[in-house]
Each structure stands twice: as structure tokens, then as C-alpha cells.
Amino acid sequence: MEMLKRPVSGCITIIAATLVLLAGKPAQAERFELGAAPTEADAVVGCLYPMTGRSATYGRDSIAGIQIALDDLAAEAASGLPAPKLRVIADDPRSKASYAVRLAQDFITNDKARFFCGIVSSGVAHAVSDLALREKIIMVGTDHASSRLSIEAGHKYYFRVTNDSWTSMAAGARYLRDLQKETGWRKLAFIGPDYDYGHVSWTDLQLALDELDVEYETVSDLWPKLYEPDYSIYINALQSAKPDIVVTALWGGDFIAFIKQASTTRFFETTRLANFDTGANYDVMMALGDQPYPGLILSARHHNNWPETGRNKRFVTQFHEMTGRYPTYAAEGAYTGIMAIARAIEKAGSADNDEALIKSLEGLQLALPEDPPGFASYIDPDTHQIVQAQAVGTVVHNEDFPPSKLMVGNWAIYDAEDLKPSQEMVKRRRDAVAGGSEAVPPPTP
Amino acid sequence: MTSFLAVLIDGSIYASWLFLVAAGLTVIYGVMRILNMAHGSFYAIGAYSAASLVGWYFNNGIGPAWISYLLLVGAALLAGLIVGVIVERGLLRLMYGRDEILMVIITYALLLILEDTMKIVWGVSPYFAYQPYTELGRTAFGLLKVSNYDLALVGVSCLLGLGLWAWLERTNQGKVLRAVIHDREIAVAMGVNVRLMFTITFVMGTTLGALAGALTAPAISVVPGIGIEVIVLAFAVVVIGGLGSIGGAAVGALLVGLSRAAAVHYAPEFELFVIYGVMSLVLAFRPEGLFGRTMARKI
Numbered sequence: 098m099e100m101l102k103r104p105v106s107g108c109i110t111i112i113a114a115t116l117v118l119l120a121g122k123p124a125q126a127e128r129f130e131l132g133a134a135p136t137e138a139d140a141v142v143g144c145l146y147p148m149t150g151r152s153a154t155y156g157r158d159s160i161a162g163i164q165i166a167l168d169d170l171a172a173e174a175a176s177g178l179p180a181p182k183l184r185v186i187a188d189d190p191r192s193k194a195s196y197a198v199r200l201a202q203d204f205i206t207n208d209k210a211r212f213f214c215g216i217v218s219s220g221v222a223h224a225v226s227d228l229a230l231r232e233k234i235i236m237v238g239t240d241h242a243s244s245r246l247s248i249e250a251g252h253k254y255y256f257r258v259t260n261d262s263w264t265s266m267a268a269g270a271r272y273l274r275d276l277q278k279e280t281g282w283r284k285l286a287f288i289g290p291d292y293d294y295g296h297v298s299w300t301d302l303q304l305a306l307d308e309l310d311v312e313y314e315t316v317s318d319l320w321p322k323l324y325e326p327d328y329s330i331y332i333n334a335l336q337s338a339k340p341d342i343v344v345t346a347l348w349g350g351d352f353i354a355f356i357k358q359a360s361t362t363r364f365f366e367t368t369r370l371a372n373f374d375t376g377a378n379y380d381v382m383m384a385l386g387d388q389p390y391p392g393l394i395l396s397a398r399h400h401n402n403w404p405e406t407g408r409n410k411r412f413v414t415q416f417h418e419m420t421g422r423y424p425t426y427a428a429e430g431a432y433t434g435i436m437a438i439a440r441a442i443e444k445a446g447s448a449d450n451d452e453a454l455i456k457s458l459e460g461l462q463l464a465l466p467e468d469p470p471g472f473a474s475y476i477d478p479d480t481h482q483i484v485q486a487q488a489v490g491t492v493v494h495n496e497d498f499p500p501s502k503l504m505v506g507n508w509a510i511y512d513a514e515d516l517k518p519s520q521e522m523v524k525r526r527r528d529a530v531a532g533g534s535e536a537v538p539p540p541t542p
Numbered sequence: 543m544t545s546f547l548a549v550l551i552d553g554s555i556y557a558s559w560l561f562l563v564a565a566g567l568t569v570i571y572g573v574m575r576i577l578n579m580a581h582g583s584f585y586a587i588g589a590y591s592a593a594s595l596v597g598w599y600f601n602n603g604i605g606p607a608w609i610s611y612l613l614l615v616g617a618a619l620l621a622g623l624i625v626g627v628i629v630e631r632g633l634l635r636l637m638y639g640r641d642e643i644l645m646v647i648i649t650y651a652l653l654l655i656l657e658d659t660m661k662i663v664w665g666v667s668p669y670f671a672y673q674p675y676t677e678l679g680r681t682a683f684g685l686l687k688v689s690n691y692d693l694a695l696v697g698v699s700c701l702l703g704l705g706l707w708a709w710l711e712r713t714n715q716g717k718v719l720r721a722v723i724h725d726r727e728i729a730v731a732m733g734v735n736v737r738l739m740f741t742i743t744f745v746m747g748t749t750l751g752a753l754a755g756a757l758t759a760p761a762i763s764v765v766p767g768i769g770i771e772v773i774v775l776a777f778a779v780v781v782i783g784g785l786g787s788i789g790g791a792a793v794g795a796l797l798v799g800l801s802r803a804a805a806v807h808y809a810p811e812f813e814l815f816v817i818y819g820v821m822s823l824v825l826a827f828r829p830e831g832l833f834g835r836t837m838a839r840k841i
Contacts, residue, residue, distance in 0.1 A: 326762040354763035
């Protein structure tokens with residue numbers, strides 16, 4: 098008995114110490130409830146965003162983006178417009194598909210959610226999208242980007258309102274085509290995270306380059322795992338392959354770590370580095386400090402300094418006034434998600450009829466902060482993917498959005514219609530999956 | 543040819559890092575028969591301590607760059623010593639003599655507790671302490687430019703391996719430790735203070751783990767979860783080499799390091815597979831590892 102007491106007391110000491118430590122800090126994981134009260138809401142939206150861990154910034158910014166959308170809707174309602182009252186619940190799926198599905202199921206059962214929104218990880222989004230199909234709940238994706246979700250795995254209940262990997266890579270391919278005319282580059286390398294988003298981005302880039310008849314040689318494609326802390330071996334491998342351009346699908350902290358580690362080598366003296374989907378995000382701009390590494394080509398799903406329209410300036414200012422910081426692209430994505438749901442309900446007349454809501458979302462036009470003058474984003478009725486313009490550029494000194502000292506400038510703008518996947522491409526990819534293949538066959542001559 | 547040279551250099555650098563991490567793990571197992579799952583957390587604590595200290599040093603522009611190398615080592619020694627003593631005296635000492643599996647579960651629980659504690663202390667944003675890495679410059683090997691910091695890491699790793707060997711083989715304390723390894727009961731009967739030897743060994747193991755983390759910190763982004771990733775690799779290395787063998791850990795690290803570098807350069811899609819492929823191959827033919835000894839069990 099004495100033998101048992103001592104280990105038990107040791108364990109109790111450790112557990113007690115841990116509890117004391119935890120008690121000293123507020124819980125980081127938190128369920129957010131925004132908007133209308135349960136009894137007043139026209140519809141409940143269940144959102145999944147990371148509130149803890151390395152992607153927590155995206156979750157926090159998304160919550161602020163949702164709040165801006167709800168404020169805009171409340172202002173519309175106050176002025177007599179028929180804006181619906183939404184109740185938005187957000188929780189943290191902790192980047193785990195099984196946990197996300199459980200939370201989403203609880204949104205339906207306990208909160209009577211009529212819509213899902215959000216989700217940063219494409220892997221997690223796949224799982225929740227499957228649930229949305231089974232439970233017949235409309236899912237409005239806002240932050241994950243794998244084009245597989247809207248093309249191969251798309252279904253009537255799934256919509257996405259931020260740029261997907263195809264849109265970004267189609268813009269990137271056009272930038273690379275134009276750059277080839279200037280510099281004659283030939284050798285291309287790719288480095289992306291070893292999961293769905295990374296691999297789909299690489300496929301999308303190759304397909305987009307092929308569609309444009311860009312001639313290039315792939316000298317290396319590398320697949321570090323997500324959240325890899327040490328890129329030195331990959332950087333050496335890239336330098337050994339001597340590419341003219343490296344395209345990457347690393348994002349967030351991984352992309353920042355890659356840049357920081359590459360900057361300690363001659364990487365930026367010998368090659369260009371392009372990130373067309375997430376590279377110009379504001380957290381990256383801040384992390385660059387005052388170092389505009391030569392050869393960086395970046396874009397993102399929303400920019401604080403492009404387009405210079407009243408709508409974009411107002412959104413960025415609202416966000417800054419609300420939070421005291423400038424937004425990452427996640428904020429505008431979440432804002433768009435809530436506005437899309439609200440407009441669909443307005444158009445359908447209520448949130449009760451799924452078919453009417455789906456019809457409303459298909460082709461829905463939304464004037465968004467990221468839309469250049471004279472264009473409004475819209476949801477493609479076939480793929481359910483939002484169609485948007487994209488701007489790609491290089492890093493320039495710009496201290497208008499402190500603490501960042503750099504922003505992207507020297508823009509090349511690509512029209513939304515040009516960035517849509519062709520119907521033939523969509524059919525080819527869907528047919529390939531229907532035929533049991535993961536590989537996308539080349540176009541028929 | 544450049545690629546082959548790059549594989550050799552990258553592989554050696556990676557192997558030296560793996561050896562630094564695995565050395566502490568194998569020393570603790572060799573003497574105490576504890577498969578210390580929390581070793582990855584000691585690595586992470588060393589990395590975070592060093593990154594915060596070096597970051598603070600450079601952000602405040604306090605003095606010359608060479609001091610930062612002393613800070614790296616100092617942070618590791620301090621963190622390893624403090625955490626090692628607390629864990630050994632406060633937890634493991636209460637569990638000695640129990641089944642090895644129970645010790646695995648206890649150290650796994652400790653790993654989870656320490657991982658969350660680190661998030662509370664250091665947050666979830668990455669730490670970059672790259673200045674010591676860039677200060678040393680680079681050396682050209684033909685067309686390849688290799689970081690002198692990485693090359694120094696290879697040197698430190700070799701020195702550490704030799705130091706551990708000399709300590710175990712050429713000092714009285716080492717002889718006593720080997721006596722404990724061979725037969726704990728006889729060692730106790732001969733008047734050896736086994737508990738003190740355990741404390742010394744465990745603290746040395748944790749300090750080696752923290753040192754590995756601290757020396758790696760300038761080359762990586764220090765983020766939550768690095769300890770968990772490291773422990774998986776470290777186990778692969780010590781299992782290949784043979785649990786408890788310093789020489790085995792060195793050979794295991796070299797095998798894994800070179801295989802991974804070759805995979806990244808020649809067949810990137812096999813990068814993860816190759817590490818565990820090598821481990822499976824070794825275990826298929828030598829279940830006790832390359833340098834492990836088959837031990838008779840007392841029944």
C-alpha cells in the first residue's frame with residue numbers, strides 16, 4: 098500500500114501543478130456566439146475556425162470579419178432594407194477532421210444550424226463537406242483552397258466564396274507566362290505541404306501552364322510535411338536543382354519559416370520565389386520586417402492595399418478600428434461567407450427552403466472589398482466556386498499598414514473570367530475521378 | 543556529382559542533429575531502462591529557452607554576436623538542469639522499479655503536460671533566432687555553399703559523442719554507471735548509490751535533449767509541436783542503432799540522415815517512407831538493433 102501511495106501522490110502533485118498553471122490563464126479554445134439571439138434569428142450559421150495553435154490568427158481575424166458583416170447587415174436592417182438576422186456560432190475544430198465533423202453535427206443537433214461556414218484546412222473541409230451532403234446542410238467555405246473540393250468533390254450543398262487553388266494558380270501561370278517573355282525563364286521547381294492542398298496546387302499550376310502553352314522544365318518538386326520547422330535540406334535541394342523560379346504552396350508560419358531560413362542562404366540571389374495563393378497575406382508582410390527579398394512574387398486572396406476602392410478601404414479601416422490591427426485575408430473571406438448567406442436568404446425569401454437557397458446562391462453576385470472597380474464577384478452555378486479577379490505583384494516599401502513596413506505592389510491584374518476553369522477542364526477532372534483515377538488526363542487534341 | 547555531394551553534406555548535417563537529439567534518449571534508456579517519451583519536450587524547452595534568450599539579446603542590441611553562442615549553450619544547460627532535476631526528483635523517483643511500459647505511459651503523460659505548458663509560457667507564434675546562424679557565414683564546397691553553423695553542428699556532435707564515450711569508458715563515474723547497467727542489484731550490494739547515478743544520468747539526458755534543441759533553434763522556426771516530431775525521429779534512430787548504445791545512435795543517425803537526404807534530392811515522394819523503411823529493414827534482420835545486445839530476462 099505504501100508503494101502505491103508515493104506514485105499516486107507524485108501524479109497528483111503534477112496534475113495539481115498543471116491545473117494551477119492552467120487556472121492562471123483563460124481558456125484559449127472558445128465558442129463564439131455572435132449576432133441575433135436564438136429566438137430572434139432568421140437562421141443559425143455554424144462556423145469552424147482555428148482559435149488555438151499556429152493558425153489562430155486566421156480564426157481571430159475571421160471572427161472580426163464576421164462581426165463586420167453582421168454590423169453591416171444590422172445597419173441595412175436599421176435603414177429599412179430586408180437584411181436577415183443571423184446568429185453565428187464559431188468553434189475551433191483544432192485542425193482535426195473527426196473533431197470538426199463532431200462539432201458540425203452538434204451545430205445541427207443542438208444549435209439548429211442551417212448553414213456551415215469557414216474551415217482553414219482543406220483536409221478538414223473535405224470531411225465537413227461530406228457531412229453537409231449527408232445532412233443536406235448548405236456549406237459556405239471561406240478559407241480552404243483545394244480546388245478538388247469544388248471540382249472533383251463538389252456537390253449541390255457545397256459553395257466556396259474565396260479564391261481556390263485553381264484561381265490562384267491560373268493567375269500565377271499568367272504571371273509566369275508574362276515573366277517568361279521578359280526573362281526567358283525555363284526551369285521551374287515546386288515546394289508545397291504534403292497534403293491535399295499542396296498537391297492540388299501543384300496539379301493546378303501545371304494544368305494552367307499547359308493551357309497557356311508555357312514551355313518549362315520541372316527540375317524539382319518537394320513535399321515537406323505541414324508545420325515542418327526545418328527547411329534547410331529542402332532549400333539545399335532546391336539550390337542544387339538550379340531552378341529559375343520556385344513556386345510554393347507553403348502558407349502561414351510555414352511560408353514565413355521558409356523565407357527566413359532561405360534568407361540565410363544565397364537562395365534569393367539565385368532564384369525567384371513565387372507564392373500565388375497565400376504569399377501576400379498580411380502576416381507574411383509583417384514577418385518580412387524591412388527586408389524586401391529580391392525575386393519574391395506574391396499574391397493572396399485579399400490585399401489591404403489593393404484594389405484602392407472605397408469598399409476595400411472601408412473594410413480595412415473597420416477591421417482596424419475594431420481590433421487595432423490590420424487584417425489577414427481570412428477576415429475578408431469570413432465577411433464574404435456571412436454576406437453570401439445573408440444575400441441568399443434575402444433572395445430566397447426565407448432560410449427554410451434548401452432548394453430555393455441553393456438556387457439563390459448559384460450565380461449570386463456580391464460586391465466585395467476585393468473586387469476591382471466595375472466588377473462584382475459571383476458564384477459559378479456549375480462549380481459553386483466564387484469567380485474573382487486576382488492581383489499578383491512584388492514586394493515594395495509601404496508603411497501605410499503598420500507594423501508592416503512592406504506590402505505588395507507593382508501589380509499585374511488578371512480578370513476574373515480568365516481565371517475560371519474551362520468547362521472542358523472541369524469535365525475532364527470530374528470524369529477522371531468518376532473513372533477511378535486521381536490523375537488529370539491531358540486535354541484531347 | 544553536385545547532388546551526390548549535397549546528399550553527403552546534407553545527410554551528415556541532419557545526422558549530427560539526429561545524434562544530438564538521440565544521445566540523451568539512449569543514455570537514459572541504457573542506464574535507467576526508461577523509454578523517455580518526454581525527451582522531445584526537453585528538446586523543445588531547450589529550443590524555446592535559447593530562442594527567447596537570443597532573441598532578447600539581439601533585440602536589445604546588448605553586445606557582440608559571439609556572446610549569443612554562449613547564451614545558446616547556457617540556456618540549454620540551465621533548462622536541462624532545472625527540468626531534469628524536477629522531473630527526476632518529483633516524478634520518476636517515485637516510479638523506479640516499475641514495469642517499463644508504465645514508465646512509457648508516465649513519460650508520455652509528461653510529454654503532453656509539458657507540450658501544453660510550453661504553449662502557456664511561450665504562446666503559439668513561431669520564434670526565430672537566426673542571428674547566430676547567419677553570423678558564421680558560409681563555406682563553398684564546389685558549387686555548394688554550406689552554412690558554417692551547420693558544419694559546426696557536425697563538429698559539436700562528434701565532440702559530444704566522443705565526450706560521452708570517454709565519460710562512460712575512461713572515468714570512474716562511467717565505470718560505476720556501467721556497473722549499474724550490467725547489474726543494478728550487485729551494484730547496490732557493492733555500495734553504489736544507484737539513485738544518485740540515476741539522477742546524474744537523467745539530468746545529463748535532459749540536458750543533452752535541451753542542448754540539441756538550443757543548438758537547433760537558430761536554424762529552424764521554433765513552434766509548438768517540434769518536440770513531438772523530434773521524439774518520433776529520435777526513437778527511429780535509437781531503435782536502428784540499438785537501445786542504450788551511444789555508438790548505435792551515431793550509426794543510426796548517419797543511416798537515417800543520409801537516407802533522408804538522398805530521398806529529398808532524388809525521390810522526394812519517398813522522404814518520409816525512407817526513414818521508417820530503413821528502420822523496418824534493420825529490425826527485420828536484427829530485432830535488437832545494429833548495436834543492441836540480446837539480454838537475458840530474469841524470470
